[in-house]
Amino acid sequence: MEKRAVNGNQREKIKLYGFNNLTKTLSFNLYEICYTKTVDDRKAYIEYINEQYNAERLTRILHEVANIIGARVLNIAVQDYEPQGSSVTILICDGEGEQLLQPTLRGSGTLLAHLDKSHLTVHTYPEYHPDGGVCTFRTDIDISTCGEISPLNALNYLIAKFDADILTMDYRVRGFTRDIKGKKVFIDHELVSIQDYLDDSIIEKYSMIDVNVYQEHIFHTKCKSRFDDIDEYFFHFSKDDICEEEIAEITAKLNKERDEIFYGRNMGWGYYEES
Numbered sequence: 001m002e003k004r005a006v007n008g009n010q011r012e013k014i015k016l017y018g019f020n021n022l023t024k025t026l027s028f029n030l031y032e033i034c035y036t037k038t039v040d041d042r043k044a045y046i047e048y049i050n051e052q053y054n055a056e057r058l059t060r061i062l063h064e065v066a067n068i069i070g071a072r073v074l075n076i077a078v079q080d081y082e083p084q085g086s087s088v089t090i091l092i093c094d095g096e097g098e099q100l101l102q103p104t105l106r107g108s109g110t111l112l113a114h115l116d117k118s119h120l121t122v123h124t125y126p127e128y129h130p131d132g133g134v135c136t137f138r139t140d141i142d143i144s145t146c147g148e149i150s151p152l153n154a155l156n157y158l159i160a161k162f163d164a165d166i167l168t169m170d171y172r173v174r175g176f177t178r179d180i181k182g183k184k185v186f187i188d189h190e191l192v193s194i195q196d197y198l199d200d201s202i203i204e205k206y207s208m209i210d211v212n213v214y215q216e217h218i219f220h221t222k223c224k225s226r227f228d229d230i231d232e233y234f235f236h237f238s239k240d241d242i243c244e245e246e247i248a249e250i251t252a253k254l255n256k257e258r259d260e261i262f263y264g265r266n267m268g269w270g271y272y273e274e275s
Contacts, residue, residue, distance in 0.1 A: 021177045022188055026151035028141040030164035031261050035133050035250055036235045042128055042135060045235045049126045049137045055079060055086040061161055062090045062120045065143065065154045071118060090120040092145070118145040133250075134257050135235075139164075146175075150189070152197045159202055166261045167206070167223040169194050174217075187217050194221040224262045227255065 032049075036042040055078040066073050071092035079087045121142045128135040139162055143151035152171065159167065171194055176184045193210050195203065206223035230247065231238050233254055239247055260267055 021146060021175050022185070023144065023146045023174045024149075024151055025142065025144045025170075025172050025174070026155075027143075027170040028139070028158065029166075029168040030139040030141070030159075030162045031166040032137040032139075032162070033165045033233060033254060033257055033261075034135045034137070034235050035233050035254060036128075036135055037133060037237055041236045042133070045135050046126045046128070048235075049124075050080075050086075053086060053124050053137075053139065055088055058086055058088045058122050058124070059090075061158075062088055062122060064157065065120055066090065066092050068154045068157055069143070069145065069149050069151055070153075071145065071149050085124050085126060087123045088121065092118045092120060092149070093147075118147070118149060120144075129257075132253055134253055136257065136261070152191075152194070155194070155197050156199045156202060159198075165225045165258060167221075169221045169223070171219040172217060191219060194219050222262060224258060227258070230254070 034045055036045050059076060059078055063073060073090055073092055075091040077087075077089040081087070119142075121140075123140045125138040125140070126135070127138065141158060143154065145151050155169075171191075173187045176186045177188065179185055193212065195208060195210065206225055208224075209222045211220040211222075212218065230251055242250075256267060
């Protein structure tokens, strides 16, 4: 049997009969949270996010993801939206894929792609609370592959690129392939937790919860960054510009936003007073 390395560990590679038909899908939700004091600052933050994460930059990030997982780019579709947000889709295959397809321009700045067996997608959603000053920027990323390509290898790169406050990650292996004796193989790599593929520096930065359904090859990990410096959440001002009472009020709002996203439910203010 051949062997391959995962996080520095050599693991046996299953010898298969024919093509590897397993579909491996890694989905991210990444949330970046910010606090703005004025409506003008809020608008400036949204403009800043749109500039930082426009379709051109997202395309470069997905190109690098394709390089990391050993995939070949076949086609690209990109779109920036008004008033905010962007989307990018990249069609990929393994190194033996067809010739690179040229993107076709259709309509107002939209590039369309035809899907083959693997793809990368990213969508951004800048958002804000109408009253409370809290802004939340969400990025959705999906990496769907089949064959030998493993989307898990791109985990650390993507997390570092977006530096999110909250992460939710879903990984699922679907379908089956066969080994050389004809026995069905429903997953071709060892996996206990998505956390097994994360660098130590990322594990130290976040509090994490796993919700896994092993018999269905479904893995779910939620991550919440440690709240160390409130200045990291302020846009165009710092804690030196406000009083202690206001710092405490904003801290409660930020914690509420972080926890509601992390746990996936609305929480009352009493929860934070008791905490």
